[in-house]
Amino acid sequence: MEKPLLKMSAKDLKFFYGSTLALKGISMAIRKNQVTALIGPSGCGKTTFLRCLNRMNDIVEGARVEGEILLDGQNIYAPEVDAVQVRKRVGMVFQKSNPFPKTIFENVAYGLKIDGDCPKSEIAYRVEKSLKDAALWNEVADRLHDSAIQLSGGQQQRLCIARALAVKPEVILMDEPASALDPIATQKIEELIQQLKNNYTIVIVTHNMQQAARVSDYTAFFYLGELIEMNKTDKIFTNPGIKRTEDYVTGRFG
């Protein structure tokens, strides 16, 4: 079987916090319409790497990036590239669901209103579509103008996914999206990820090994700022090539 197309790739990516080297030259391929899971113990650099993929680390004081990240072949760290445009193409869902203290509708419409050129009817249509795609529509259709803060934790996280979908990104980054959720809400998010990958490329950071095994096609194991091993998920979990990966996925350390 042919390998899926390349969507993003990192080339010898180094990341510095001040003088600390947090990512020690990461090279990785992220394939189109696939779910790539980033695993590894706390502080291994997986979240830092994720936030490099949409230049969210630009806003961190004292942060510096070397190397390249290509999105459809173009280096997103090239001087002529605007980080704001990158973030429109590479969306993000955070670990702690962060609905804005606005209505449900306003939350999903937020990204659509940024450029101020999206007609009202289009906004209404895309809010509905995004909520449906995020499997939240049926639960909120009759209270779109209620505050988003009142939703349950799982609903809030799906709202954040809907909000990210509304701006039509190509890639969606998820930073432990289910770590604060109960098992049922987690299952819903995982099912959602499976559906979303038909239309989007997904990169997910997770602490939960079973979750990586369930939802992802490729898994990358990070340790101390290095990419130790990356392969198809079933390979990583059944027959890893490196001892340290095996120790981690079998729970011998972590």
Next chain:
Amino acid sequence: MSKKFTERLGFALLAASAGLVLLFLGMILFDIFSKGISVISWKFLSQPPHQGMTEGGIFPAILGTFLVSIITVVFAVPLGMFAAIYLHEYARPGRTTRTIRLAIRNLSGVPSIVYGLFGVVLFVQMMHLGTSILSAGLTLGLLTLPWTITACEEALKTVPKAYREGALALGATKWYAIRTNVLPYAIPGMLTGVILGLARAAGETAPILFTGAAFFLPHLPKSIFDQFMALPYHLYILSTQHHAIDKVRPIAYGTALVLVALILLLSFSAIWLRYRYRQRLKG
């Protein structure tokens, strides 16, 4: 001494300190209220002083304080707010920013008479604004700026980082994120600080002493370039500078009561605003 006893003793000391503070506040308020309430009437609030200020009301002073406060707000609020946004959202942390912050903190400790003299030099003389409502309002604005900036920065700090990051991750520019997803949640907190700063400014005498407040004016100010009468200065005159101090004492107390009531009103509106804001964020 048993542990329990020391704890009780400590607790009693703390409670007594808090009680003492309340007692003083209560005594001051009671004194002003009991001696001032007798002269308060619609006439007192709506008429100018008569007969060498021994009769009549204090309307020009109320109006003057009100007009000066408006200038203060118009000048200090936008300036303080923008400065706070710059310092909190844009300035890179480092020596320069630290120095600016330190300077602002220190400015709040400068005696108000110094602001008054500075206002004379800058606004009255250099900028040729004359001794006027405008000069006095701007001087009071300078006085409240450190408070305004600090309060606005504190308000910005309370907006979660997740609101900023969430907006940026959707492709918002930094300014768009601040404007639509930070400021709306910070503004009530900012207003609270601004009102408290204004309450302080409205009660100040020294900064307006040389910059526009008048002993007595036979007519109301016609523009912001006119001199004015103000409550705190009027109170100062009635208590110390008047030729018939005993005769005007009740009027002085009445003036004090009006001034204190005005400031309490401002403080309570700040509390009310904060309460409303918390309710709204709860959704």
